[in-house]
Amino acid sequence: MLKRFPAKVSPADLAAHQLAGLQWTVRHAYENSPFYREKLSAAGVTPDSIGSLDDLKRLPLLTAQDLAEGYPFALRSVPFTDLVRIHASSGTTGKRKVLCYTQKDLDDWQSMFARCYELAGLTREDRVQIAVGYGLWTAGAGFQLACEKFGALAIPVGPGNLDMQIGLMIDLETTVFCCTASMGLLLAEEVLRQGLRDKLKLKKVILGAERSSSAMLATMKAGLGVEEIYDIPGLTEVYGPGTGLSCGREPGIHYWADYYILELLDPITLEPVAPGEVGEMVYTTLGKEGAPLIRYRSRDLTRLIVEPCPCGCTLPRHDRILGRSDDVVIFRGVNIYPGQVDEVLHHVEGIGSEYQVHLGHGSDGRDFMTVKVERAAGAGSVSDPELQKRIASAIKHKLIVSCNVEVVAYGTMPRSERKTKRIFDERNFE
Numbered sequence: 001m002l003k004r005f006p007a008k009v010s011p012a013d014l015a016a017h018q019l020a021g022l023q024w025t026v027r028h029a030y031e032n033s034p035f036y037r038e039k040l041s042a043a044g045v046t047p048d049s050i051g052s053l054d055d056l057k058r059l060p061l062l063t064a065q066d067l068a069e070g071y072p073f074a075l076r077s078v079p080f081t082d083l084v085r086i087h088a089s090s091g092t093t094g095k096r097k098v099l100c101y102t103q104k105d106l107d108d109w110q111s112m113f114a115r116c117y118e119l120a121g122l123t124r125e126d127r128v129q130i131a132v133g134y135g136l137w138t139a140g141a142g143f144q145l146a147c148e149k150f151g152a153l154a155i156p157v158g159p160g161n162l163d164m165q166i167g168l169m170i171d172l173e174t175t176v177f178c179c180t181a182s183m184g185l186l187l188a189e190e191v192l193r194q195g196l197r198d199k200l201k202l203k204k205v206i207l208g209a210e211r212s213s214s215a216m217l218a219t220m221k222a223g224l225g226v227e228e229i230y231d232i233p234g235l236t237e238v239y240g241p242g243t244g245l246s247c248g249r250e251p252g253i254h255y256w257a258d259y260y261i262l263e264l265l266d267p268i269t270l271e272p273v274a275p276g277e278v279g280e281m282v283y284t285t286l287g288k289e290g291a292p293l294i295r296y297r298s299r300d301l302t303r304l305i306v307e308p309c310p311c312g313c314t315l316p317r318h319d320r321i322l323g324r325s326d327d328v329v330i331f332r333g334v335n336i337y338p339g340q341v342d343e344v345l346h347h348v349e350g351i352g353s354e355y356q357v358h359l360g361h362g363s364d365g366r367d368f369m370t371v372k373v374e375r376a377a378g379a380g381s382v383s384d385p386e387l388q389k390r391i392a393s394a395i396k397h398k399l400i401v402s403c404n405v406e407v408v409a410y411g412t413m414p415r416s417e418r419k420t421k422r423i424f425d426e427r428n429f430e
Contacts, residue, residue: 008312008314009258009314009315010314014257014258014315015053017258017286018053018257018258018261018286019050019052019053021261021285021286021287022050022053022055022056022261022284022286023047023050024286024287025284025285025286025287025288025292025294026040026045026047026049026050026059026294027047028077028289028292029077029292029294030046030047031047032077032078033075033076033077033292035066035070035074035075036075036077036292036294039060039062039066040059040060040294042060043058043059043060044058045058045059045060053261056261056263056284056295057272059284059294059295060294060295061270061282061295061296061297062293062294062295062296062297063296063297064097064297064299067097067098067237068095068097071095071096071098072095072096072098073098073100073291075099075100075291075292075293076100076290076291077289077290077291077292078100078102078289078290082102082289082290083100083101083102083290084101084102084103084106085100085101085106086098086099086100086101086136087099087101087136087137087138087141087236087240088136088137088236089136089137089138089235089236089237096136097236097237099236099237099290099291100290100291101239101290101291102289102290104287104289105239105288105289105290106145108239108259108287108288109142109146109239109240109242110145110146110149111149112146112239112242112243112256112259113142113143113145113146113149113232113240113241113242114146114147114149114150115242115245115256116146116206116230116232116242116244116245117146117147117150117152118150119245119248119254119313120204120206120228120230120245120248121204121228121248122150122152122176122204123152124150124151124152125152125175126152126153126175126176126203127152127153127155127172127173127174127175127176128143128147128152128153128154128155128174128175128176128177128178129155129157129165129168129169129172129174129176129177129178130143130144130147130154130155130156130157130158130178131157131158131159131160131165131177131178131179131183132158132159132178132179132180132208133158133159134156134158137236138234138236138239138240138241139208139240139241140156140158141240142234142239142240142241142242143178143206143208143241144156146242152176155168155172155174159179159180159183162186162187162190165187166187166190166191166194166196169200169201169202170196170199170200173201174200174201174202175201175202175203175204176202176203176204176205176206177202177204177205177206177224178205178206178207178208179205179206179207179208180207180208181207181216182415184205184207184216184220184224184229185216185219185220185353185354185415186415187220187223187224188219188220188222188223188224189219189223189411189415191223191224192222192223197223197224197225198225200224200225202224202225202226203226203227203228204226204228204229204230205220205224205226205228205229205230206229206230206231206232207229207230207231207232208231208232208233208234208241214342214346215342215345215346215351215352215353215376216353217229218353219352219353219377228248230245230246230248231245231246231253231320232244232245232246233253233255233300233321235298235300237283237291237293237296237298238260238283238285238293238296238298239259239288243255243256243259243260244256244318246320247309247311247313247317248311249309249310249311250309250310250311250317251305251319251320252305252309252317252318252319252320253317253318253319253320254309254313254315254316254317255315255316255317255318256315257315257316258286258315259285259286259287260283260284260285260286260293261283261284261286262281262282262283262316262318263279263281263282263283263284263295264277264278264279264280264281264282264302264303264304264318265279265280265282265297266279266280267279267280267299267301267325267328273303275303275304275305275306276303276304276305276306277303278301278302278303278322279301279302279303280297280298280299280300280301280325281298281300281301281302281318282295282296282297282298283295283296283298284296299324299325300321300323300324300325301321301322301323301324301325301328301337302318302319302320302321302322303318303319303322304316304317304318304319305317305318305319322337322340322342322343323337323340324337329359329423329425331359331367331369331401332367332401334399334400334401336357336399336401336423340398340399341355341357341371341395341399341422341423343398344391344394344395344398344399345373345391345394347394348387348390348391348394349376349382349390350375350376350382350387350390351373351374351375351376351387351391351407352373352374352375352376352377352410353374354373354374354413354415355371355372355373355374355413355422356371356372356413356421356422356423356424357369357370357371357372357422357423357424358370358371358372358424358426359423359424359425359426359427360426360427361427367427368403368404369401369402369403369404370403370404370405370406371391371392371395371403371404371405371406372405372406372408372413373387373391373405373406373407373408374407374408374409374410374411374412374413375387375407375408375409375410376410377410377411384407387405387407388405388406388407391403391405392404392405
């Protein structure tokens with residue numbers, strides 16, 4: 001692999017590295033996995049078929065359904081004696097997606113994740129409080145082991161119990177807090193409520209496992225007194241969290257293209273989208289032994305950012321996760337996903353981070369949309385009718401749909417330590 005943090009890497013060197021990794025992955029999967037051998041053979045592909053990166057498009061796509069049908073070890077490509085760990089995530093058909101890891105896989109994952117801590121500017125002096133889930137899920141193990149590999153002090157608390165989290169942050173002088181976006185919002189509001197912000201030594205927050213909005217980030221910064229909040233993407237199928245990190249200088253997430261190839265495809269046509277257009281993230285790993293991925297459809301939606309980043313890191317960038325292709329709802333012929341609503345509401349002054357979108361059938365049989373939003377904490381004198389008008393106008397302009405708007409007081413919408421649901425489709429299509 002390339003250096004632990006190759007801030008400067010030429011496109012030619014990266015392409016050569018990716019081609020070698022793609023060729024190794026296809027051969028490894030073909031020779032060691034009955035599942036992959038059958039799938040590749042059906043597509044007319046052998047290991048010798050891969051002569052350039054353009055041959056990637058010849059490879060068949062992989063889906064979560066494939067993992068469900070081959071449960072539990074659909075992608076296993078090494079003997080069981082070479083496996084050292086199992087992780088799993090929820091499955092779309094009731095069966096968990098089970099992924100197996102060799103020691104090399106774990107070493108690569110830790111190096112990849114440690115790179116995130118390095119890019120975020122952590123040092124060995126930092127004290128990192130980890131408030132994400134442990135167990136079969138990859139989050140806790142990923143955050144903790146990479147922190148230890150990087151050399152910072154790990155405080156593995158796990159999720160929940162805000163009073164305990166705040167108490168430990170104060171007593172242990174935590175400098176970095178790792179959590180979901182929903183938990184970060186809860187924590188910030190609780191710290192403000194108790195008037196404890198000045199007792200914290202917190203410098204940075206690192207978010208994982210959940211899409212965050214600009215309003216949520218602003219609330220966290222204000223409540224916790226931090227200037228830097230980073231977002232770590234990742235999914236269990238691609239090792240786990242740590243596949244990239246949001247840039248501290250510019251919008252977007254630097255992703256580790258020396259460990260995997262990222263394609264963005266139209267989720268309907270399965271053709272590549274143009275740079276700047278939204279597409280589904282499709283992953284091909286370059287050195288994963290236990291359960292390699294070849295063109296795995298993640299269902300996550302984002303767009304590529306092709307402009308050079310002023311931070312100096314030349315590894316490519318994608319935008320934050322904008323939603324999931326299977327979360328898209330169709331309203332009056334328009335495809336809508338949560339990230340689009342986030343983007344619209346971000347530009348409306350006077351509202352907070354919490355919102356819900358409710359879709360239903362009216363008495364006349366027509367679909368209707370109601371957007372429910374909170375006023376911002378300490379919002380000025382803008383009236384509810386004026387906020388409603390601004391929101392409805394912005395949604396009409398950006399999403400080309402009309403909606404009703406309901407404005408509620410700050411703090412009245414439900415909070416959760418887990419991922420927050422945003423869109424509620426209550427329509428009956430039977």
